[in-house]
Amino acid sequence: MPTDYAFPDSAAKTANAIEAPEFQTEKMSLSMGPSHPSTHGVLRLQLELDGEIVTGCDPVLGYLHRGDEKIAENMTYNQFVPYTDRLDYLAPLANNVAYACAVERLAKLEVPERCQAIRVICSEMARISAHLLGLGAYGIDVGAWAIFLYTFTEREKLYKLFEELTGARFTTSYTRIGGVARDVPEGWVEKVDAFCDQFLPILENILKLLTRNKIFIDRTQGVGIISKVDALAYGLTGPNLRGSGVPLDLRKDKPYSGYERYEFDVAIGAHGDCFDRYMVRGEEMRQSVRIIKQAIKSFPKGDWYAKDAVRIFAPRKEKVLTSMEELINNFMITTEGPQMPAGEVYFEAEVPKGALGFFIVSKGGGVPYRMKIRSPSFCNLSILPKVCQGNLVSDVVSILGSLDFVMGECDR
Amino acid sequence: MSSPAAAPATDLLAVLQARFPAAVARPSGDHPAFDLPMAEVPAALRLLRDEHGYDLLIDITAVDWDVEASPRFSVVWHLLSSTAHGYVRIVAACADDAEPTAPSVVSLWAGANWHERETFDLMGIRFTDHPDLRRILMWDGYPFHPLRKDFPLAGIETPLPDLEVADLTKASVLPAPMMGGPFVASTGEMNLTEAEPRAKDESWNERNTKPAVL
Numbered sequence: 001m002p003t004d005y006a007f008p009d010s011a012a013k014t015a016n017a018i019e020a021p022e023f024q025t026e027k028m029s030l031s032m033g034p035s036h037p038s039t040h041g042v043l044r045l046q047l048e049l050d051g052e053i054v055t056g057c058d059p060v061l062g063y064l065h066r067g068d069e070k071i072a073e074n075m076t077y078n079q080f081v082p083y084t085d086r087l088d089y090l091a092p093l094a095n096n097v098a099y100a101c102a103v104e105r106l107a108k109l110e111v112p113e114r115c116q117a118i119r120v121i122c123s124e125m126a127r128i129s130a131h132l133l134g135l136g137a138y139g140i141d142v143g144a145w146a147i148f149l150y151t152f153t154e155r156e157k158l159y160k161l162f163e164e165l166t167g168a169r170f171t172t173s174y175t176r177i178g179g180v181a182r183d184v185p186e187g188w189v190e191k192v193d194a195f196c197d198q199f200l201p202i203l204e205n206i207l208k209l210l211t212r213n214k215i216f217i218d219r220t221q222g223v224g225i226i227s228k229v230d231a232l233a234y235g236l237t238g239p240n241l242r243g244s245g246v247p248l249d250l251r252k253d254k255p256y257s258g259y260e261r262y263e264f265d266v267a268i269g270a271h272g273d274c275f276d277r278y279m280v281r282g283e284e285m286r287q288s289v290r291i292i293k294q295a296i297k298s299f300p301k302g303d304w305y306a307k308d309a310v311r312i313f314a315p316r317k318e319k320v321l322t323s324m325e326e327l328i329n330n331f332m333i334t335t336e337g338p339q340m341p342a343g344e345v346y347f348e349a350e351v352p353k354g355a356l357g358f359f360i361v362s363k364g365g366g367v368p369y370r371m372k373i374r375s376p377s378f379c380n381l382s383i384l385p386k387v388c389q390g391n392l393v394s395d396v397v398s399i400l401g402s403l404d405f406v407m408g409e410c411d412r
Numbered sequence: 413m414s415s416p417a418a419a420p421a422t423d424l425l426a427v428l429q430a431r432f433p434a435a436v437a438r439p440s441g442d443h444p445a446f447d448l449p450m451a452e453v454p455a456a457l458r459l460l461r462d463e464h465g466y467d468l469l470i471d472i473t474a475v476d477w478d479v480e481a482s483p484r485f486s487v488v489w490h491l492l493s494s495t496a497h498g499y500v501r502i503v504a505a506c507a508d509d510a511e512p513t514a515p516s517v518v519s520l521w522a523g524a525n526w527h528e529r530e531t532f533d534l535m536g537i538r539f540t541d542h543p544d545l546r547r548i549l550m551w552d553g554y555p556f557h558p559l560r561k562d563f564p565l566a567g568i569e570t571p572l573p574d575l576e577v578a579d580l581t582k583a584s585v586l587p588a589p590m591m592g593g594p595f596v597a598s599t600g601e602m603n604l605t606e607a608e609p610r611a612k613d614e615s616w617n618e619r620n621t622k623p624a625v626l
Contacts, residue, residue, distance in 0.1 A: 062549040069534070070558055074565050106441055232467050232494060235523035246494055248468075253497040343441035346490055346501060348470070359488065361475055372473040374490075382526040411549060 027055065030393070034063050038141050038397040041407030045384070045396065054396060057388040059381055064411040072371040076337025077103050077177050078314075080371075085171040087375065088409040090133050091126035091352045092172045093162065098349035100175035101256050102358035106345045107177070107338070109309055113300040115179050116258035121192060121295050122165070122174065123257070123351075124288040128199075129158045130352035131281045131288075134404040138278065139210065141401035142219040150206045157195055164188055177338045178313035179305025193296050196289045203289075207282045220274035224387050224399035227272055234383040237376050238354025239280045240403055244272035250350040257349075262294045274402035281404070312338040337366020353377050353406060373412055377405035424500065427464065432456055438503055443490075445501035450487070453504050454515050457489060461520060466491035466500055469517070472527035474506075474535040476561045484509040487537060489517075506537065516542040534559040 033044035042063035048056030068087070072080050084099040085092035097119045104111065111119075132151040139147030159169040164185055166172040174181050210216045226236070231244035241248055249266040251259040267283035269276025305313050314333045315326040342364040348357035354376025361370040380403050388396050424444050428435040432452045438445040448456055460466040470490040477484055483505035491500050506512035516539040517524045528539040529548040536557035539545055547554060551573040556563055566587040572578035 062547075062551065065549040067558060070563075070565060108441075230522075233522045235469050235471075235521065235527075237468075248494045248497075341441075343439070344445065344501070345441035346443060346471075346499060348492075355470070357471060357490075359471065359473060359490070370475045372471065372488075374471040374473075378526065378530075379523060382523050386522070 032396070034060075038400055040137060040400065040405065043381070043400075043405075043407055043410075045388075047388075047393070047396070049393065052392050054388050054391050054393060057385045057396070059384050061378075061381070061407075062411055064407045066412065068412040069371055069373060072368055074367070076366040077340065077368065078333075078338060081175060082171060082173045085173055086408055087356070087373065087412065088130070088351060088353055088377070088406045089170065090406055091130040092170065093122040093166075093174055094126040094130070094349070094351040095356060096172060096175040097123050097257065098347075098351055098356045099358060100177055101349055102345065102347035102360060103177045103338075103340070105347045106343060106360050106362055107309070107312060107340050109178055109306055109312065111179060111306050112303040113258065114302045115304045115306070117295045117299055118180055118184060118304060119175070119257045120259065120262070121189075121292050123349075124292045124295075125158055125161065125192070127288045127352045128285050129155050131285050132158075134281060134352075135206070135278070138401035138404070141397050142216060144210060144213065144216060147206060147209055150202070150209075154199060154202060157199075161188070161192060161195060164191070176305070176313060178309040183304045189296050189299055192292060196292055200286070200289055203282075203285055210278070211282070217275065219398050220278060220402065222271070222273050223391065223395050224274045224402060225272050226383060226387055230383065230386065231272065234386070235379040236354070236383060237379065238350065238352070239277055239284060240354065240380050242267060243269035243277035243280045245269055250348055250355055254348070256347075261298070262291045264291050274398050277402045277404070333366075339366060340364065348374070351376065353404065353409065354380060356409075375409040375412060377407070377410040381405055381410055424464070428456060428459075431459060438501070440501060443499040443501055445503060448502055448504050450504040450506065450514060453487075453489065453502060454517050454520065456502060457491065457517055458520055460491055460500060465493045465495050468492040468494050469521040469523055469527070470499070472517075472524060472531055474531050474537050476535060476559065479562045482509050483507065485512040485535065485537060487514045487531065511538065512536065513538045513540055515540055518542060533557070536560060
């Protein structure tokens, strides 16, 4: 990318507006949201405006707070899986995987390679579908309607595949502690492969519609610049952090679920503006396809759940119906939950929005004593007051879209 | 900011103990973890950030160890090194069980602002020197800290946040009808009827009356 264009300095913009006496106006306060099409959910921004320029921004959260952490303390580990669907509801499979990996870290349980490969394929499909939605919605935010139609067509194909795998399009609840709910159906992997083949050229076409589009560039380049230092200070993760030029990707740097077996590149931005974050997401989709292709090529045979995890993974149905021990075991796991050792673990996975972390304090037994969910959207949004300052109201829309957050995850 | 590689756990303990003799290793299932006296946490986090490359403040949270326990609350910080890719967990107990406080680290990481607001909101830990310690997920004026162990899962009846609406409608925020939840059987000496999840119904349904306001 050329680097010779000058970025408008947002602080200087504000200073000019305040200094020029003929433009001096009374400050106005504007409540943007909670039901505003560009806030992607129920986020409310309490803006303080000087004319068109934002001089203050106070995000108001909590409209979607359901007390997930409190709920988690009152149910068994497996019962909480459906609640993870409802964190980032645009990529439920990725959340399922992150949660299962966190609890397995507590149990010091290794799942078989086939299970890991299934989880990787699921996570990457979820990443593609979440980025497709983010891209489509971002297009609408900045006035490019057609993108949305193309990305949603592709997303629909993914949802068909999710439905075939998990039985649900949206709330998949696919993982269990120590495995997944069921093995992949026959012929499913080939269908995913076929999807990837036809998806790549379409993705290029979709990105072509935006990447060199003058209107899109004008709305995004040089807008909402987040410096490397700021990105780290505010705890940004995921594409937003990488857009600012920090090459931190947990799949690469703290590999889990067998990510170390696959080759892929980590895309980073150069300027940290909205356009860079868009470019990073575009490239991530290409890399996700690359990972899925590799996972399918080397798709391992064998078990898809941890067979030796007797008190953790519920036995197969046919065994429950024929063996007394397995029946008792199934009963215990269902009523008291998978048995975990006491201890404290913190595990983070790279989900589409960033690093989704679970801090679990266990006193043993089937129910966590305390579970903190570290949601990437919450941290990513915390930079809003800083990054909106000095921008136009219309740029706020552009910035919100580029941060690509989900309130279900932010508010928990 | 120079970012040398993160030291392994034992070295990190030595590093911390050199400056903070009270630091002790904490049992942990995965990452290096250390217990520190509350007052020394900001200095220790600054040391880890500036000299050992832990440049990302991942999370701040708190644990309520039980209503009867003392110290009742611990605050937990998680740091990550963006270059060496290691986590570290710092835990400090709050001295006061009734009015727990902790020092704010907003001056070290701007991102600590919202984490501390959330911990204050849900757990009731006051962060001293925090620039703007308001509730973040619950509404302003909400009287409870829901993640504390003495707060019931169903919730407690609370007036609506908007007093005008509350006056007009005479409505309030009611505890959730649990209808047999929480859904986990109890273990131990109980007989089957008592151990059954439905026996633990903490809240109201068609037959039970509503719990009184706390």
